[in-house]
Amino acid sequence: MYRYDEFDQGFVRDRVAQFRDQVSRRLSGELDEAHFKPLRLQNGVYLQLHAYMLRVAIPYGQLSSVQLRTLADIADKYDKGYGHFTTRQNIQYNWIALKDIPDVLEQLATVEMHAIQTSGNCIRNVTSDQFAGAAADEIEDPRPWCEILRQWSMVHPEFAALPRKFKIAVTAAEHDRAAVRVHDIGLHMKKNAAGEIGFEVIVGGGLGRTPYIGVTIKDWVSQAELLDYLEAIMRVYNLHGRRDNKYKARIKILVNELTPEEFTRQVEAEYAAQRDHEKIALPQDEIDRIAAYFAPPAFETLPETSAAFEEAKAKDEAFAIWAEMNLQPHKVPGYTSVTISLKPLGIAPGDATSDQMRVMADIAKAYSFDDIRVTHIQNLVLAHVKLDDLYNVFLALDDAGLGAANVDHGSDLICCPGLDYCNLANARSIPVAMDIQNMLAPRDKELGKLHINISGCINACGHHHVGHIGILGVDKKGEEFYQITFGGRADEKATIGDIAGPGLKQEDVTPALARVVDRYMALRKSPDDAFIDVLEREGHDPFKEALYAAD
Amino acid sequence: MSSVRPKLKPAIPKVVTGWNTQTGRTVYLTAQEDWSEDIADAAVFTGDAADHALTFAEEDQTRVNDPYVTEVDENGQIAGREVLRETIRAKGPTIHPDLGKQAGNA
Numbered sequence A: 001m002y003r004y005d006e007f008d009q010g011f012v013r014d015r016v017a018q019f020r021d022q023v024s025r026r027l028s029g030e031l032d033e034a035h036f037k038p039l040r041l042q043n044g045v046y047l048q049l050h051a052y053m054l055r056v057a058i059p060y061g062q063l064s065s066v067q068l069r070t071l072a073d074i075a076d077k078y079d080k081g082y083g084h085f086t087t088r089q090n091i092q093y094n095w096i097a098l099k100d101i102p103d104v105l106e107q108l109a110t111v112e113m114h115a116i117q118t119s120g121n122c123i124r125n126v127t128s129d130q131f132a133g134a135a136a137d138e139i140e141d142p143r144p145w146c147e148i149l150r151q152w153s154m155v156h157p158e159f160a161a162l163p164r165k166f167k168i169a170v171t172a173a174e175h176d177r178a179a180v181r182v183h184d185i186g187l188h189m190k191k192n193a194a195g196e197i198g199f200e201v202i203v204g205g206g207l208g209r210t211p212y213i214g215v216t217i218k219d220w221v222s223q224a225e226l227l228d229y230l231e232a233i234m235r236v237y238n239l240h241g242r243r244d245n246k247y248k249a250r251i252k253i254l255v256n257e258l259t260p261e262e263f264t265r266q267v268e269a270e271y272a273a274q275r276d277h278e279k280i281a282l283p284q285d286e287i288d289r290i291a292a293y294f295a296p297p298a299f300e301t302l303p304e305t306s307a308a309f310e311e312a313k314a315k316d317e318a319f320a321i322w323a324e325m326n327l328q329p330h331k332v333p334g335y336t337s338v339t340i341s342l343k344p345l346g347i348a349p350g351d352a353t354s355d356q357m358r359v360m361a362d363i364a365k366a367y368s369f370d371d372i373r374v375t376h377i378q379n380l381v382l383a384h385v386k387l388d389d390l391y392n393v394f395l396a397l398d399d400a401g402l403g404a405a406n407v408d409h410g411s412d413l414i415c416c417p418g419l420d421y422c423n424l425a426n427a428r429s430i431p432v433a434m435d436i437q438n439m440l441a442p443r444d445k446e447l448g449k450l451h452i453n454i455s456g457c458i459n460a461c462g463h464h465h466v467g468h469i470g471i472l473g474v475d476k477k478g479e480e481f482y483q484i485t486f487g488g489r490a491d492e493k494a495t496i497g498d499i500a501g502p503g504l505k506q507e508d509v510t511p512a513l514a515r516v517v518d519r520y521m522a523l524r525k526s527p528d529d530a531f532i533d534v535l536e537r538e539g540h541d542p543f544k545e546a547l548y549a550a551d
Numbered sequence B: 001m002s003s004v005r006p007k008l009k010p011a012i013p014k015v016v017t018g019w020n021t022q023t024g025r026t027v028y029l030t031a032q033e034d035w036s037e038d039i040a041d042a043a044v045f046t047g048d049a050a051d052h053a054l055t056f057a058e059e060d061q062t063r064v065n066d067p068y069v070t071e072v073d074e075n076g077q078i079a080g081r082e083v084l085r086e087t088i089r090a091k092g093p094t095i096h097p098d099l100g101k102q103a104g105n106a
Helices: A006-028 A033-041 A065-078 A098-110 A143-153 A226-240 A251-258 A260-275 A284-292 A307-315 A317-326 A354-367 A387-399 A430-447 A506-523 A531-538 A541-548 B047-059 B083-091
Strands: A045-047 A052-056 A082-085 A091-096 A168-171 A185-191 A197-203 A215-221 A327-329 A335-340 A351-353 A372-374 A380-386 A452-455 A469-476 A479-486 B014-020 B026-029 B064-071
Touching: A006 A033, A006 A098, A033 A045, A052 A098, A065 A082, A065 A091, A065 A098, A065 A354, A082 A354, A091 A098, A143 A168, A143 A226, A143 A284, A185 A226, A197 A226, A197 A260, A215 A226, A215 A260, A226 A251, A226 A260, A251 A260, A307 A317, A307 A387, A317 A327, A317 A335, A317 A387, A317 A430, A335 A387, A351 A354, A354 A372, A354 A380, A354 A387, A380 A387, A430 A452, A430 A506, A469 A506, A479 A506, A479 A541, A506 A531, A506 A541, A531 A541, B014 B047, B026 B047, B047 B064
Parallel strands: A168 A185, A452 A469
Antiparallel strands: A045 A052, A052 A091, A082 A091, A082 A351, A185 A197, A197 A215, A327 A335, A335 A380, A372 A380, A469 A479, B014 B026, B014 B064
8 A cells, every 4th residue: 555755744743733723722712613624624624413533534445454453542531532434444433522623633644544524515425346456357456546536635625625626537347336426526447449448537427416427528547647537627617617506516507407418528638738848747656656556466376266154155054045145256266355345234334343343354364465444335345354264254254243244235325324424414313224224134035136315315325316216315404304215326327316315204114115125025026126126127117106205 | 404593482492502613523502601512411402591601602603603493392302393403513424433422522
């Protein structure tokens, strides 16, 4: 993984000292909240229902065991012994006191972490495929590009005060696990006719109150040209993005108000204009220097299969089911990537206790080349585990309450913090999620792959628009209601779901979804006929009928 | 939408609430112009007194953030459209009865 150089380290430490002074001036009354708020937001500090919330950046979701242990220590010392992993591949602490935050940031800096640009109208944490550098189906490791983008966008003076927040995702596999089509900019690495690897550039995707699927404005941009092309996009947005109305300020609105064709024309014109005198033209030796940080670990030469793994599956059914659900094919024979589900029953989706973080850190150190990833589905990944070691890994995880077998299935749902924590939420999402999980978990294996996404307000942190089943909490005269959408997806066939009809009361949501999955079972032709495929083939009507067919 | 709070009529009983500047904990204005983490200690205001209390709170920047008024009944119990949100603020997350003021460990 990338390691800080002296400039990175000095910069982050200076920022901690600067924020310590700003906090001190706020607490003494020298700064009022109106002046302090933009400063705290630049350092990831929000004010939520119960306390300040600190959002810590995890660049493209990658963590070492030392970093994860530090996050656990912070949870114990400054919070309430747990943290919440988010759909931006970051972590949030829910109970932080402002007076402690400079100390927290100082501790984070000791392990090359910070909270800069996790809020505010800037380029946020660049996200990626959680299996980057490991996945059998990727054409190249996208992490060096995430790191190059991180360095380019970090305190970039021209893009520090954009019309609105800005999110970039990068993937390098045909099957998109990074939701690149619902980002402000999505970069899909692919080869051109000459076999060179570059980037398809997708712009103007996003969720929130006005969801859009991004449009491809350039089929292929070379690696050397990438930053110049992105600067052209950012300049057009920075110049013409709306600043008069925050609800119309995202780049997706600009792209669609101008039309994608006109937006593309303006980007191309800007790109042509800057090419001669301001070109970055990223040098190959710089690309190579960053890529060297992501060199593959010292994999052993192993057979494709493992007798120990097969034997363990034969004797332990729970392990066999977990192995069927939670493993991802690895590019190196004899290895796999393990998804640790943070969706066991009875726990808020994405939450992990400090003890669980330490267990995962220890396992990563012992069995995964010290490499942990956070996924935008709010799970953690051990990137490189030997098949021979899987049973030991499973037993250690299960012992810590981390053995849930449900990845990509119904009970592995995405869920925002909702009204239990969030100052913007209109309705609770976690209790709804937990109730659905209780209903679906026993049926996960039978039902197959199913993505359910829940948001507690229209800002869509729970990505409800792109769930196969989406759930949006709304407030109707002081009562929580839940609007259901069908047919969303976040992969390479990204689609915004359609609203099924009137909202449901909280107590009616789980029974209604039970009827929906029963209808799916009645309609599917085989166990391989996935929920989303049946929905797309049969149309939404049978599912709407089931949704509203109360006994 | 919680960030756009309903305008409350002068006759409706209200308490003034906000967040402790140092800790971020939910606090309520007391009759002694102090701030308490327990809504049972909150002073209940109506009419001009509520406006004056809110003005005091807005000027008390060193101790409190983003103060506002929220509806209560004649006994000082949370009431009105924001009852769920304000109950969660007063007690803690509904999915974590072990955390927040409801658990006595705010």
